[in-house]
Amino acid sequence: MTLNPFALTFVVMLAFVLVELLILKWVRKTPVPWKDVIFNLNSGHILMWVFRGVEVAAFALLLRHANLHIVDQWPVAAQWLFAFVAWDLCFYWMHRLHHKIPLLWAVHVVHHQGEHFNLSLGVRNSWYSSLTNFPFIAILAVLGVPLEVFLVVSSVHYSVQFYNHNALVNKSGILDKFMVTPSHHRVHHGTDKRYINRNFGGTLLLWDKLFGSFQPELEGVEMRYGVKGTTPTHNPLLASNGKLFKWLRARFPHWQSRGVFHVPELYIGAGGVILFGLVIYYVNHEAALVAWQQVALFVLIFTGTLALGGLSDARRWGAIAWVGICLATPLLFLFWQGARDAWGVVFFGLLLLHGLDGARRLWWPAQEGRRA
Known part of the structure; x- marks a missing residue:
């Protein structure tokens, strides 16, 4: 079977997730939290695939009808450099405001409810994440960042963010000085009060240091993950919509289960x-x-x-x-x-x-x- 670039990306991602789990199980003797991993993988990627398409279509629409043609007049190298840095800045503020604004937090909280830090957590997202992310990157289309540049740059940044959820790397040497690394992102997911609302950056550490949200990992502080005060569920319908319904002060549909059934x-x-x-x-x-x-x-x-x-x-x-x-x-x-x-x-x-x-x-x- 010949894979298109999108399917190949999914294959590589799945392979890395499974290889990491094998290393954790057989080398580090860490139990595999299969229920959490499977929720992360199947938190709604088939629906997110559709909404990602909507995001790309909306970006293309803005390029066609609201393009100021600034960036696309620059030399090609300058276009790529600007897009790489500007996308990361847009992501920083998108991420920070998703923690600050209740409606956006109701969408983003799904990602933070994962209680195990591994690569699969990097693909755990709300159904609606692409829709709430778009307003923050729309400015790139208005400024004239070409669609192909936007797609490649966003893919590079998402790959770095995926890597930063791995459970195998402790410290990253000199990279810890100027890039977001697994150590920094563990802090972002940590539940210790000193770690709450810290380290919002995606790739470059510059933004957290510039805007006062950087927190290095502290020696002797036990890392715990998840969101305090939430009821754990592995049902993506509840996970992606429960907090939204609560924010809307609406009653989420509920039905009584006729018994429980356990499988390995x-x-x-x-x-x-x-x-x-x-x-x-x-x-x-x-x-x-x-x-x-x-x-x-x-x-x-x-x-x-x-x-x-x-x-x-x-x-x-x-x-x-x-x-x-x-x-x-x-x-x-x-x-x-x-x-x-x-x-x-x-x-x-x-x-x-x-x-x-x-x-x-x-x-x-x-x-x-x-x-x-």
């Missing part, structure tokens, strides 16, 4: 990796799918993230929904539509096997699960 975390981990593989498949094949196939696969993957979240929260409805999706998706695309490309057969086949195993666990709960 490794089962959830395998399901999450397979589902993320389907996201990659969707991103790579989107242009080749007819409209109804795009919609059907999108809906199945999206509802799969909700079902897997329910299963992670030990909800019986999540187990039933997950098994249903695991069985329905391969039947639809393998047998009815006759998807025959190798990776499609692999991903849909693995999903089918995972669903059959889940059905076995549901029908024999005394052996594999526990209901109450």
Whole structure:
């Protein structure tokens, strides 16, 4: 299977996440928090993929209709340098205000609710993050930063931010002096009162030092992560919308679960990796799918993230929904539509096997699960 650049990015990201987890487990003897990792991977990337497209389309629209044609008249090297520095400055203030303004915090809080610091946390985001980020980078389009420059520069910065969530690097030597590093970003996620609302920068340390928000990591301070006073959930629907509903003073829809159902975390981990593989498949094949196939696969993957979240929260409805999706998706695309490309057969086949195993666990709960 030939991967387009977007799908390749997802593959590389997943590979780094899994390699880091293996090192943490087998070298550092650290237990893998599979439920947290899978939530991070499947916190809604299929929906974020759509909203990222909206963000790029909006940037292109501003370039066409509100472009002052300042930056695009400069030498090419100057365009790239300006875009790199200006994007990072825009990110700093976007990030800082997402911690300051209640509505924006209601969106951003999802990222901070993760209680384990590893690479998967770097891709844990709200469904709406691209939408609330856009107003802060729109100025780049107005100033005339070309679209291709914007896309490459933002990708570089996001890659640095992804790296800065890794759990393997302690100190980074001279880089700690002028760049945001894992050490600095651990502080940003820390719950110690000396770390709250510190280190908002994305790539360059300049902005935190310039605007008085820098805090180095302190010796002897135990690092704890998460958000105090919140109820942990692995359901992306609740995570991305619960705080927003509270801010709007609206009542979030709630229903009583008819019992709980526990499965091993490794089962959830395998399901999450397979589902993320389907996201990659969707991103790579989107242009080749007819409209109804795009919609059907999108809906199945999206509802799969909700079902897997329910299963992670030990909800019986999540187990039933997950098994249903695991069985329905391969039947639809393998047998009815006759998807025959190798990776499609692999991903849909693995999903089918995972669903059959889940059905076995549901029908024999005394052996594999526990209901109450």
